[in-house]
Amino acid sequence: MAKYKQIKEGAVLDTENNLVIPEEEGNRHYEKYKQWVMDGNVVDPVDPEPEWTGDQLLDQSDKSMIRTVDWLITFFISKGTIKIEDLPTEIKDLYEARQSYFTAAGGVYTEDSKLKKLWKVLTS
Numbered sequence: 001m002a003k004y005k006q007i008k009e010g011a012v013l014d015t016e017n018n019l020v021i022p023e024e025e026g027n028r029h030y031e032k033y034k035q036w037v038m039d040g041n042v043v044d045p046v047d048p049e050p051e052w053t054g055d056q057l058l059d060q061s062d063k064s065m066i067r068t069v070d071w072l073i074t075f076f077i078s079k080g081t082i083k084i085e086d087l088p089t090e091i092k093d094l095y096e097a098r099q100s101y102f103t104a105a106g107g108v109y110t111e112d113s114k115l116k117k118l119w120k121v122l123t124s
Helices: 028-038 053-080 089-104 113-122
Strands: 004-006 012-014 019-022
Touching: 004 028, 012 028, 019 028, 053 089
Parallel strands: none
Antiparallel strands: 004 012, 012 019
């Protein structure tokens, strides 16, 4: 393993110090890196992107759908369009469990943040 590893366009990783170095002229770490390369050393290349299997893609799709449905339910409940008690028992239980988990994890579940997330999902 080389002292430096290309991690993305415009940045290298100093593997000995676990330091991300932006490729910016004047940055002392970047200047040290450039000298290291000029001395004949070779930087390790960027790791290849992993190839996803069909099951992994489906799993990611399922997670995204679950989040979207959760946000939609939260939005409609906050607007008074639906009531928690009107949801089917299975959905109600899952929704309440997710809300409890999110709150216990220290999340701030405000209407504003839910709407921003929903908008991002719908427009991406």
